[in-house]
């Protein structure tokens with residue numbers, strides 16, 4: 412069966428076209444065209460937009476807005492987003508990064524979705540064409556029920572303070588490989604103890620999740636080996652890591668406290 | 678299925694063809710435009726054998742729909758040599774024995790060309806990063822890394 416491609420100059424026209432059965436939105440296409448090549452029969456029409464608003468990056472005191480069509484390479488090239496460079500660089504090799512979009516990453520199943528883990532630790536909000544904003548955490552839980560016509564236009568968040576943001580991707584194949592696990596954390600400290608913590612985990616479920624119990628266990632304690640110990644135990648609460656060609660669920664669970672500990676103490 | 682027209686510049690020449698909607702750039706290049714330099718290894722984005730440059734950026738032609746390339750400038754390894762004179766990267770791959778079966782070579786060379794155009798004096802780590810999306814099953818990578826460093830040195834010597 413053939414596939415037809417529809418290109419629209421605005422996001423709202425693309426969103427309208429997604430309402431038709433058998434339509435699938437395409438960002439950079441690294442997952443969508445792969446599905447075409449594998450003979451995916453779930454869609455027959457690919458919809459995309461060249462809307463320049465979706466390729467824009469805005470950084471101001473009010474916050475950061477990254478358009479859904481912004482690629483990992485564009486994030487890497489932006490001087491105001493250096494704290495996100497490790498997360499953008501973690502996505503595939505150079506050619507994939509020139510194609511892979513921020514919007515597409517929000518839908519990538521584990522072991523993919525590394526950039527989304529970083530956005531989750533930044534408490535990002537997701538803008539959806541025609542239906543306003545929602546918190547990324549809620550979006551990730553609901554994305555499968557939002558329907559094919561939910562077109563993400565951008566993500567917004569407040570920039571972290573200098574040195575508060577940390578990112579780690581662990582993979583077996585170097586320098587590039589799919590994740591065993593991914594961790595992002597935004598940790599704010601005052602007078603030697605943690606006052607605010609946001610920790611996001613990749614490959615600890617079928618999509619990125621927040622480690623709320625670990626965050627609670629960290630607040631009010633110093634960032635020392637003893638101080639973070641309760642958080643490392645709490646991080647295992649509610650996780651359901653996948654077993655895939657990269658690692659077993661057991662292995663991912665075993666190594667999570669080790670890598671989280673290293674990241675928190677770094 | 679409806680045929681659609683695609684039109685772009687391939688290695689400096691204007692090309693136009695009718696392809697089936699949904700055809701990848703890799704298939705269009707190989708099956709319609711007689712440019713078999715990009716190889717189809719995995720068709721999943723994982724091997725890099727199909728790597729080309731689109732408007733100066735490294736891309737995977739197996740994951741790019743041909744019709745999204747209308748009006749673009751496409752470069753492949755087939756366009757690197759100047760007549761009989763090999764591109765410095767091609768010469769370096771030959772000199773450093775960086776090709777065995779040769780299947781990964783066109784993709785490796787495009788990835789290396791993108792690196793050298795951005796960074797004419799890369800170090801080893803830059804080269805490793807630049808070819809990190811390209812798989813080679815024969816060489817163990819070291820001869821390829823050495824070839825790219827050799828080409829960079831040859832370029833800087835000839836520029837001096």
Ligand SMILES: Cc1cc2nc3c(=O)[nH]c(=O)nc-3n(C[C@H](O)[C@H](O)[C@H](O)COP(=O)(O)OP(=O)(O)OC[C@H]3O[C@@H](n4cnc5c(N)ncnc54)[C@H](O)[C@@H]3O)c2cc1C
Nearest residue numbers: 438439440441442443503512514515518519524525563722
């Ligand atoms: C070789 C290879 C290596 C990879 N390595 C990594 C890696 O290391 N880390 C990683 O995180 N990912 C990786 N990926 C997966 C993928 O490239 C990235 O997750 C990428 O960010 C997906 O973006 P895309 O624009 O290509 O998505 P697309 O393929 O265009 O779309 C993916 C899904 O998201 C939906 N979608 C896309 N944009 C929107 C939007 N704006 N609104 C609504 N729905 C949308 C599409 O309908 C589709 O269902 C890899 C892929 C390949 C092929």
Ligand code: FES
Nearest residue numbers: 718719720725739
């Ligand atoms: S054929 Fe395109 S990456 Fe393997």
Ligand code: FES
Nearest residue numbers: 777781813814815
């Ligand atoms: S030379 Fe055979 S795959 Fe690289």
